[in-house]
Amino acid sequence: MVGLVVELPFLARPVCLPVLALLWRPGQERSKVDIAASMIRFLAACHHGRQIHVVTDAAYHGRALRELPGNVTFTTRLPASAVLYGLAPPRTGKRGRPALKGARLGTPKDLAAAAAFASAQVRRYQRTDTVHVAEITCLW
Numbered sequence: 621m622v623g624l625v626v627e628l629p630f631l632a633r634p635v636c637l638p639v640l641a642l643l644w645r646p647g648q649e650r651s652k653v654d655i656a657a658s659m660i661r662f663l664a665a666c667h668h669g670r671q672i673h674v675v676t677d678a679a680y681h682g683r684a685l686r687e688l689p690g691n692v693t694f695t696t697r698l699p700a701s702a703v704l705y706g707l708a709p710p711r712t713g714k715r716g717r718p719a720l721k722g723a724r725l726g727t728p729k730d731l732a733a734a735a736a737f738a739s740a741q742v743r744r745y746q747r748t749d750t751v752h753v754a755e756i757t758c759l760w
Contacts, residue, residue, distance in 0.1 A: 622659045633746050639663070657684035664689040681760075698728050704758040721759050731756055 622640035640659045644652050656676070664672055671691050678697040685694055698704075706722025725731060735754035742751050 622656075622663060651682070651684070653680055653682040654684045656680050657688065660685075660688060660692060660694075664692050667691075698760065700728065702728060702760055704728070704731060704756075704760055706758060708759070725756075725758055731758075 621638055623636040623638045625634050625636050627634045640663065642655050642659060644650075644655055650658075660672070660674055668689075668691065671693070673693050673695070675695045678699065681696050681698070688694060704725045704727070706725055708721055709719050711718045732754070735756060737752040737754045739750050740753050742749050
């Protein structure tokens with residue numbers, strides 16, 4: 621299911637309005653991630669002039685989400701065992717296959733131990749909380 625989060629003037633909290641839904645059945649050709657990616661691409665095509673932020677749980681990650689349109693950001697929780705890499709280095713101009721990823725950075729736990737966290741105010745559940753965030757650009 622895909623929903624749009626909107627703020628209504630008569631409510632103190634945002635609400636999610638469902639706009640797309642597709643049925644997934646075990647054993648079918650397409651996976652849940654493939655179906656989710658197709659719905660996201662459809663929504664992005666319908667709203668090509670807008671930025672779309674997708675937030676999912678840890679079940680939605682995979683190759684199908686690598687080729688999303690440029691106006692889509694995708695946020696999910698990484699598995700603890702995920703290994704992260706630096707961005708691919710620029711082409712060297714030499715013969716052969718270019719490198720697809722940079723140096724190994726480690727697991728999320730390794731990166732969190734070395735990251736510089738900053739405090740940020742986040743509004744959630746009708747209250748404002750202080751959270752600690754760090755941004756690291758990498759490949760999974």
